[in-house]
Amino acid sequence: MGVAVRDQLTGREHEIHARTVVSCQGPWAHAATCPFGAIGSVGLLRSVNLILPNAGLECAIGFPPRDDAGRPNTDRLLFAVPWHGLTMVGTWYFPSAEDQDRLTVSREELSSMLCELNSGFENWNFRGSDVLMLHIGQQPLHPSSRSGPQPIDAPLIAESDSFGGPRRAWIVQGEKWTTARATAQKAVEIIARHSGFELARSVSSRKPLYSAPQELAGFTASAGASASSDDDENLRYSLRHEMVRTLPDLLLRRTNIGAAGSPPPEVTKRISKLAASELGWNESERLRNVDAVHTHSMYPHASITDQI
Ligand SMILES: Cc1cc2nc3c(=O)[nH]c(=O)nc-3n(C[C@H](O)[C@H](O)[C@H](O)COP(=O)(O)OP(=O)(O)OC[C@H]3O[C@@H](n4cnc5c(N)ncnc54)[C@H](O)[C@@H]3O)c2cc1C
Numbered sequence: 001m002g003v004a005v006r007d008q009l010t011g012r013e014h015e016i017h018a019r020t021v022v023s024c025q026g027p028w029a030h031a032a033t034c035p036f037g038a039i040g041s042v043g044l045l046r047s048v049n050l051i052l053p054n055a056g057l058e059c060a061i062g063f064p065p066r067d068d069a070g071r072p073n074t075d076r077l078l079f080a081v082p083w084h085g086l087t088m089v090g091t092w093y094f095p096s097a098e099d100q101d102r103l104t105v106s107r108e109e110l111s112s113m114l115c116e117l118n119s120g121f122e123n124w125n126f127r128g129s130d131v132l133m134l135h136i137g138q139q140p141l142h143p144s145s146r147s148g149p150q151p152i153d154a155p156l157i158a159e160s161d162s163f164g165g166p167r168r169a170w171i172v173q174g175e176k177w178t179t180a181r182a183t184a185q186k187a188v189e190i191i192a193r194h195s196g197f198e199l200a201r202s203v204s205s206r207k208p209l210y211s212a213p214q215e216l217a218g219f220t221a222s223a224g225a226s227a228s229s230d231d232d233e234n235l236r237y238s239l240r241h242e243m244v245r246t247l248p249d250l251l252l253r254r255t256n257i258g259a260a261g262s263p264p265p266e267v268t269k270r271i272s273k274l275a276a277s278e279l280g281w282n283e284s285e286r287l288r289n290v291d292a293v294h295t296h297s298m299y300p301h302a303s304i305t306d307q308i
Pocket of ligand 1: 024026173
């Protein structure tokens, strides 16, 4: 038992032997790439947060969206959260995307999100052009939610033979919330009981989670499009120690430089040169990476935001 894996970055193949294999692929457990056969019976939905300019919030606030008559929708709660000098609002859920590799929202969906968030605060009047970024991903769909599409409310932990896959191969899929450690513990206990394994004492159950290394302290203060050459040490740290593969990876995930909208071309150019020298990109790879930042689907396209 075990898996044969191919590293997509190097093309190298490896065999990993194990008594039991657990796939924790999140929504990708549905894709053709799931080694145990996709979970066909569970659908997907799109989950979306909007990143907006700083609305001056001092703390996170939960609020129900209101209809045109000002009546609150008591089945729903949106959250507005101060986020790296900006404001994050969400989460909205929409039916699954047709193109799962390039997730986005339609103009109608964005318009309804703006109506709902503006209904929560008297002085809010955000428009399409205010949306700096979309945080968008897929989650497993609850099969029978009454208040529109909702993610599953408990983790899915199943041996893959119930989906037509092999035995001793398990699928663990997270739920609506990030409950990773609790889900992992539950999965290990179920699998051990089912397979007759003795469980050793967990070494991580009481281990504190450490915060970012000291050299990254204050990094988020440099978030946004104005990243200066003072940030180069932090960028080098990410490039060398955080498995950065692409420029969007660096600007949108490992740092917040791209969080306030697509960075100005001169910022992207400077940082792409740094990344090219650290990661050994040639000029055409560098230019491809620059293009990938400016056309990234996390930045709402003008054809969606115009006139909302
Ligand atoms: C927009 C949005 C907002 C959210 N907001 C919140 C929130 O405010 N609070 C909260 O608690 N939760 C929130 N969530 C939910 C949270 O992100 C999920 O519950 C959680 O990430 C699920 O964890 P997971 O480990 O099951 O899946 P994931 O986090 O999706 O992890 C699966 C991993 O498997 C990797 N993978 C897949 N296939 C392969 C393969 N073939 N080879 C190698 N790697 C592979 C993927 O790259 C990914 O890193 C939000 C989700 C979204 C999309």
